[in-house]
Amino acid sequence: MRGIQAEIAASVSTEDDFGNLKKIAGVDCAFLGDRIICGVVLLDYDTMDVIERACVVREIDFPYIPTYLTFREGKPVVEALSKLKRKPDLLMVDGCGINHPRKAGLATHIGVVMDMPTIGIAKKILCGEAEKPDVGEANPLLYHGDQIGWLLKTNKRSNPIVVAPGHRISMDTCLEVTRKCLRGYKLPETTRLAHMYVNEIKREMLENKL
DNA sequence: GCGACAG
DNA sequence: ATCTTGTCGC
Numbered sequence: 001m002r003g004i005q006a007e008i009a010a011s012v013s014t015e016d017d018f019g020n021l022k023k024i025a026g027v028d029c030a031f032l033g034d035r036i037i038c039g040v041v042l043l044d045y046d047t048m049d050v051i052e053r054a055c056v057v058r059e060i061d062f063p064y065i066p067t068y069l070t071f072r073e074g075k076p077v078v079e080a081l082s083k084l085k086r087k088p089d090l091l092m093v094d095g096c097g098i099n100h101p102r103k104a105g106l107a108t109h110i111g112v113v114m115d116m117p118t119i120g121i122a123k124k125i126l127c128g129e130a131e132k133p134d135v136g137e138a139n140p141l142l143y144h145g146d147q148i149g150w151l152l153k154t155n156k157r158s159n160p161i162v163v164a165p166g167h168r169i170s171m172d173t174c175l176e177v178t179r180k181c182l183r184g185y186k187l188p189e190t191t192r193l194a195h196m197y198v199n200e201i202k203r204e205m206l207e208n209k210l
Numbered sequence: 211g212c213g214a215c216a217g
Numbered sequence: 218a219t220c221t222t223g224t225c226g227c
Contacts, residue, residue, distance in 0.1 A: 028217095029217070029218080030218075030219095031217090031218055031219070032219095036218095064216090064217060064218070065215095066214085066215040066216065066217090067215075067216080069216055069217055072217075073217070094216080094217070095216045095217065096216050099216090100216080101215095105216070106216075106217085107216095120216085122216050122217085123216080123217090124215085124216065124217090125215090125216085126214095126215065126216045127214090127215080127216095156227075157226080157227070162216085
């Protein structure tokens with residue numbers, strides 16, 4: 001698995017490589033027993049209105065091991081993505097991007113494999129350090145002396161979130177795009193709506209006792 | 211050897 | 218991530 005991550009890291013690009021952002025998507029996963037529910041929400045980049053949603057339910061086939069999240073959620077994410085009729089110009093993933101010990105977080109892995117621009121949005125730091133940002137501000141997340149992402153304080157009441165390039169996007173642009181997706185909550189709409197979506201599906205599954 | 215550790 | 222009620226603060 002480390003060999004695979006080394007290949008991913010060798011293919012990552014942190015250069016902006018995409019045209020005008022019209023459609024942006026967010027993905028997230030929920031768990032129920034031995035199954036994983038993965039959902040994608042496609043949004044209009046300017047209005048943050050929902051355009052389309054898609055999801056898949058799979059059997060969990062890998063445990064949660066820090067730095068190896070890709071091997072647990074990667075396939076379901078790709079499958080949910082492929083179910084979308086319209087494809088996003090950029091994807092925001094719940095997890096790390098290049099802010100990973102081996103520069104191969106879930107967002108980066110998905111970006112390289114699907115060859116699409118991605119941004120990683122995490123609620124906790126996996127590696128690196130950063131000063132606590134003031135409301136609305138972002139401080140660089142440093143690792144071994146290099147910047148690998150940002151610690152962004154999106155509002156007064158919430159703990160800061162971690163923003164980092166996944167693939168085909170720069171350090172500055174990933175922060176700019178993330179900020180444009182904020183609507184007063186801790187998380188950008190992409191990630192927030194994807195999270196609500198998978199929990200909505202999970203709730204329905206429980207009600208139907210499936 | 212000990213502690214940290216995305217979801 | 219998940220379990221799980223009330224409760225403190227803006």
